[in-house]
Amino acid sequence: MSATTPLPVTLTGRHVRVEPLSPDHLDDLFAAGGGDDEVWRWQGGPTPHTPDELGEKLTNLLAAARRGEYVPFAVIHLASGKAVGWTTYMDIDVAHERLEIGSTWYGRSHWRSAVNTETKLLLLGHAFEELGMGRVQLKTDHLNVRSQDAIARLGARREGVLRRHRRRHDGTWRDTVYFSLLVDEWPEVKVRLAARL
Structure with a gap:
């Protein structure tokens, strides 16, 4: 199966629903994480x-989504019905059957x-199962140990570090830690993640 371009979609689990992000989510999102420096510390602004x-x-x-750069989702906590x-x-x-999951944040009450x-x-x-991707990557700031630990707990493999990769909004330089999962690894990872839930 060849890969297909991801489009806005709604995916529902037992605890969360991911749905296309829209301005209608703004009030919930601000209540979840607005003004919290720790939530936004690694978000690039x-x-x-x-x-x-x-x-x-x-x-x-x-706007970036309309240019085809992102497919953004709101994460809805099902128990509260709120975007978090x-x-x-x-x-x-x-063409190369890959994408990244990123630009992710959650309100602090939903960490861990x-x-x-x-x-x-x-x-x-x-x-992996619907879009036909062969590789999904995740990356984070080398100083963001909490994020690195969370990505590793997913079962992603640490691939390496790009040194002096990106300037942070405060002018300092970040090294970027890359992780990935491959389609052949997905069945085992899927079972492990489902068991954690």
């Missing part, structure tokens, strides 16, 4: 301290919960 500031980030992401973060498919290369595990389970499953 200043913390949004007002709904308008978060709205600008959301608008910019949706967002995530995207990005760096999409259908089923939210990230099931969101990744849904997005990875869709990428």
